[in-house]
Amino acid sequence: MRVFGLAGWSGAGKTTLMIELVRRIVLRGIRVSTIKHAHHAFDIDRPGKDSHRHREAGATEVMVTSGARWALMHEIRGEGEPSLDALLAHMTPVDLLLIEGFKSEDYDKLEVHRPELGKPMLWPDTSRIVAVASDVPLGDLPLPRFDLADPDAIVRFILERTGLSR
Template identity: 60%
Template sequence: MSSEKEMKVIGLAGWSGSGKTTLIVQLIPALVRRGLKVSTMKHAHHAFDVDKPGKDSYEHRAAGATEVMIGSGKRWALMHELREEAEPDSRSLMRHMTQVDLLIIEGWKAEGHEKIEIHRPAHGKPLIQPDDPKVVAVAADEELPGLPVPRLDLNDVEAIADFIVAHCGLTERAQPQKAQKGAAE
């Protein structure tokens, strides 16, 4: 029997240009300050590569390797070539993630995990929320009268972090105090 608790998952979904990535890079430190271990997973709608032609790992993949792992004293990365396989869904990819307190998923707005919709009415795009029962809140930069889920202020990162912690049932942990330079001098 595993003693690990289930990793909590929340998505940030919205139309291109709504500010999902900007919000995520602000949310991560706000959640980490609460003592939480946070990972992210991002969906790309286009071909992408994290490697460069001419590098050994790129050449291994170009030669036909299904997976190439590269590691150093700072990080490691595993690249898996799909070749003729179908694109995996977010659940399939989550199985490859290390267990943390919270996994934030950017994109995959049509999948079945709970999400916070990022919405900017000035962009003229429709809300996703009316057609997606998995949208548990909308973070917007304007009021949205009649919204059946909580509306979060897109510019109040701490309040959004508070919502995520409460909604996901996460327990904040005190961070150890770092010694201040010169304090004992």
């Protein structure tokens, strides 16, 4: 399974870009899955629902299933955040796994950068950033640069980089 990621500061547009990339890659007949890192607690079920009640009662894992989909929720319960490798072991193999976040993990990634956020670029201080996408020209960088308004060019780059271009 090939892995490629998007990294950048909150508000830079990683999720918006990720959605466009997934749509365009799937249209090429490539199977894609995603992992998104959240920096806070989150729920995918709601209070009052059976799955939420199971977790609140102390279950370590709760699986919800139907004829349309299944979801597995795992409560960490003080064990510490799992590594990306540990999370990858839970994923069903596909052609391409796109990761949003996990900027310090060791995999190739595209930095999504918007100068108006007032944050510094992650490159060159973050390992394995292999390209940058922005909504403005960024001057001289020794990396491939892409316009956020051109997701097709970013898709071509990712597929070439991961060996999935056809």
